[in-house]
Each structure stands twice: as C-alpha cells, then as structure tokens.
Amino acid sequence: MTQRPPRPVRVLASALAAGALLTTAACSDGDDSGAGSADTTRISSSPLAQESPSALTAAGAKAALVTEADLEGDWDQVKNAAGWQDSLLVGKVDVADFLTAKTNAADCQKLLDALYDDDLLGKPSGASALTGFQEGESRLLYQVAAYDKNTLDSSFSWLKSLPDKCDQFTATDSSAGKRTVQVVEAPLPKEGDARQGLQVTVQGTSGGTPTTLTLDVAAVRVGADAITVTNGGLGGADHDSTETAVKLGTARLQDVQAGRTPSGDPSEIE
Template structure:
C-alpha cells in the first residue's frame, strides 16, 4: 500500500453483511451479488444443505466462488468506502528494509522471523501463499484503505503460520530495519486480543518509524488473522495517523461467521444483527 494519512478513529460501527446468491443444490457456485437478494427458493435450498450433518462436520474444500462469497463488500461498509480493483498491488515502501541482526540477543533465528514479518506485510501474504482458493478485496475512503482476504491453506503450513504469528510480540518486540540507502527504521510489534471467533486467532499492532519525503513519519498497522479449519481470514488496516482497532474487531466478528456459513453450504446472513 502507498503512503497515506489514515482517517481519525471513529466509533465502532457494524458492517452490513451482504448475502451472495446461492444456486440450488450446490455449494456457493456464484460470487456475492451486489443487491443481496437471497429470498425465495434459494433460501429453502440453503436450509436443506445446512441441515445435513455431513455438510456441517465435513465442509467441502473452499472454492473460488465460496472465497468471494465470504468477503465483505462495498455495500457492507458504511460511510463512503469505495471498492478498488488494484488492492492486490497495494504496497508500502516503509515496510521494505533489511533487519539489523545486531539488535537481537538470540541471534539470526529471531531476526529471520522479523524479516519474514516485514516481507509478508509488504507482499500481503501474512499467512504465506494459499494452497487453494483465495479471494481478496480492498476499499478506499479518502486516503484510508482496508484489505480483506479469505483463503484456503495447507493445514500444517497454516498451523505453523499461527505459531509464528503468536511468537512475534516477543521475538520482534522492537528492532531496527535499514532501507536501501542505509537509513534506519524502528519497528515495534505488540499483540492484542481479538473477538473469540474461529479456531485460532492473532492480532498484531505493527508500527514503523522512519521518514517519508524527508519528514519523520510513523506507519501504524493493525493486522488480524483468524483460522477456521484449513481456511483463514486476514484483515489489514492502518496508516500514517494510526489504525482503527474497532474496524479490525468488527471485521473479525462479522467476517468469521460468513466464512463458516460458506463452509457449511449456507448463504451468509444479510442482516448483521443476526450475528452475536
């Protein structure tokens, strides 16, 4: 993502969940519809699918259509969020740098983990490359941006990624990274709690203090990951003026049930009030 000022924090507000269309008798073979119309026969077919113990206990592998259906959409977000087409290309140059190994008492192993964090934040692959279907979307409101991704992963790799994420607040508490010119940037990583959703979850606050256009600046990112079986959600938001924690928590709280519905062959609820 590019340098930009974030909007000021605002009160927590719910995301309106937009239900995708569901073709009768199959598992989410279409992407989310913008009008959210899931009434009539399609709703009846959904009830039949969700009542099947097999559908609930042994979810089918995530499909591309299912991953897209589990995403939040422009219609879910209040204010003036606009969906963009280039979210996969968002990058922030403050995340580019080589970790200074001299900062680490335990040596190269911890330094490598912190380097991986910077690299994955920059490439937008926090949990590594998906092994199956994936979908991501991004939204812009003024100079603020929000990235939301749903993807399928190899179980062993996903477990390893969550173990790695959980270790970062200790291993990467504070360190120095240098850009190509040798200028130093101070990076701090702390953990924070997320709503009790999914099988595992990890929240990280990452701040990078450096310079932009010759002026001192601090990039602040809230990063959240939630595992649901072998699928996972990642949410990244923040900017040069801070990060909106409430938006991160709301996305996790409302987005996780959407993914669970997709896994069970159900249409995600069109009414966020139905999600506790």
C-alpha cells in the same frame, strides 16, 4: 527508494453463478445458530452447497469476502487492492539488534516481507480471494483462502511468537535510512478456531518527512481456511473496523463452509 518488482496481480474469483434458494428442510433440526442473518436459514443450490465444506471453492472464497456494507465508517471498496504495496515495509532487518537471539531477526524479516507481499499466512494451497477498502489515508485489505492445515497451524504459532521475538527492531532501507519497527499483541473477538492480532508500527521518513505507519494485523482460522485483515495507514489504525471485519468475515466464511449463502454478496471487482 528502490522498489521490489511488482507482484502478479491477483484475479479474484468470478462472480457466483445464480442458483435457486431452497428452504431448509425439517431434517436440519431447525438449528442454524451462529453467525449470519435470516438469509443463513436458506440453503443454496449454487456451487457453494455442492462442494464439501472442507473444500473452499473459488466461488466460496469470493462469497466469504466482507463487503462495503459490512464495515462501519466511510470505507469505499476499491479495485486495485491486489497492487497495494507500502514502501515503508521494505527494509533489511538489522541483525545487530538481536544480540542473544539472532535467529529472531529472520522471523522479523519474514514479517516485513509478508506484510509487503500480502501473504501473512504463507501461500494458499487452494482457493483464495482478496478485496480492499479505503477511508481517507487508511486502507483495509481483506483476504480469504484455503491452506494446508499443518502449514496453517505453523503460521499461527509463528504469529503468536512475534510480540516477543520482534517487540522492537531496526530495519534499513535501500538508501541506508533507518526505520524503527515495533510489534505488540492486539486483542481480537473470540471468533473461529484460532486467532491472532498484532499492531505493527513503522517509524521512518517519507520524502524527507518523519512519518509513522500503523497497521492492525489480524488472522482467524476456521478449519483449514483462514481470513486475514491488514488495516491502517499514516493516520493510524481504526481497531473497531478491524474487529468488525473479523466478526462479520468469520461469520461469512462459516456460512460458506456450511453450504449457506451469506447475505449481501460482494460487489463485482474486475
């Protein structure tokens, strides 16, 4: 099977500079409700607290990533997540499937390409960070990034339309092999300002053996920043892990936006 040229490997933001933690002043009215642990009552003098909450920094994006300790199960953090590409997602959408709405074929093609390229919400306009975890044959890719607000709104509208536009279609690989793709809406915790969950299944062959790739896809907007989660594999998708990543990841991003240091900084990934 012909593979696409590899993408440039993304470099995660450097580790946060150490900074002294100051106790929250009384003028905060003692209101630190929302996500996070007791550590979220502290204000950091690191770059996280020195930037406007509306401007996600490289250090902030790195700090907002979920950690191995955040996820349930036996997920192990990996160092090569930026190079993950599943060949089952490579294919040309069969426009003949869209007899009365051929423009929908372009949206379905965009979905396959975005899942393969890990840019579900488009290219970030600012800082971004990425990490990945593996449990058996399943992989969980987690990203945090800053986007242009109007572009982000358009991306969420597009995602919401996909269960109707791309409920089932056929994609053809470079060897003329046929793959059946199904897209359904998936529930997500009510986190952030907007959210959209999908489950994408791709039925085809791998090495001449029938196989099915199942992916949970989740996106959550928090202001002009967003998190995205892609979780699954040939053995299915663990939706509980997707929900956990969404809940704890949104809380971490909100902490960063408010100038707080999330508890449990991500481990180093070269």
